[in-house]
Amino acid sequence: MPMGGAANVQAVQFPNLMPRATAQEQGNIGLIMDVFMEMTVELGRTRKLIKDILGMGEGTIIELDKLAGEPVDILVNHKLIAKGEVVVIDENFGVRVTEIVSPMERMSDLG
Numbered sequence: 001m002p003m004g005g006a007a008n009v010q011a012v013q014f015p016n017l018m019p020r021a022t023a024q025e026q027g028n029i030g031l032i033m034d035v036f037m038e039m040t041v042e043l044g045r046t047r048k049l050i051k052d053i054l055g056m057g058e059g060t061i062i063e064l065d066k067l068a069g070e071p072v073d074i075l076v077n078h079k080l081i082a083k084g085e086v087v088v089i090d091e092n093f094g095v096r097v098t099e100i101v102s103p104m105e106r107m108s109d110l111g
Contacts, residue, residue: 041084041095042073071098079106 044064056062066072071083072095084095 037076038078040075040078042075043086044072081106 044066046062046064048062069085072086073080074082074084074095074097081101082097083099083101084097087094087096
């Protein structure tokens with residue numbers, strides 16, 4: 001600080017942290033639009049002893065860690081991206097997406 005004078009203080013200018021996609025970058029997404037990815041709908045999970053698994057046969061009921069009516073997990077390449085509900089369409093099962101997992105939640109699942 002200079003002797004006998006006031007300090008010259010200026011506000012700090014920070015660059016915007018939100019990336020802006022350029023026209024070139026937006027056009028590049030078209031390059032991967034026909035790439036296949038594995039999508040899985042997970043009804044639930046359980047853990048069993050090997051002897052219990054070997055003893056399974058037709059008619060065996062496997063209890064899962066989710067309740068009936070609870071949302072199912074929708075995974076892409078083994079990463080949770082959404083939640084949904086099971087629906088039946090013309091005797092086929094489907095999933096109606098009810099919630100998209102936020103990017104922050106997806107990032108927290110990586111660690």
